[in-house]
Amino acid sequence: MSVDQATVRRVAHLARIAVTDDEVAHLQGELNAILAFVDELAQVNVDGVEPMTSVTPMQLPLRADVVNDGDCAAKVLANAPLAEDGFYAVPKVVE
Numbered sequence: 001m002s003v004d005q006a007t008v009r010r011v012a013h014l015a016r017i018a019v020t021d022d023e024v025a026h027l028q029g030e031l032n033a034i035l036a037f038v039d040e041l042a043q044v045n046v047d048g049v050e051p052m053t054s055v056t057p058m059q060l061p062l063r064a065d066v067v068n069d070g071d072c073a074a075k076v077l078a079n080a081p082l083a084e085d086g087f088y089a090v091p092k093v094v095e
Helices: 005-014 021-042 073-077
Strands: none
């Protein structure tokens, strides 16, 4: 796939990047190089390769999924500018 100058201008517009006419040719080459690399990656045989989230094998720590209230309401409300009856008090926003 080859990117033309109109496509470069369109991508720049969508990305809200100001591009001068002098920069369009350079960016066209850059985008074409990126797309050529992506095309090379698409040709790699990945049959039998497990998907991974990191280059190093790791196991996320697990904890029991227990519902609790944290038992720290007083500490949380201590940071509130205004509290009433154990809840944050906020200004009325709807008439």
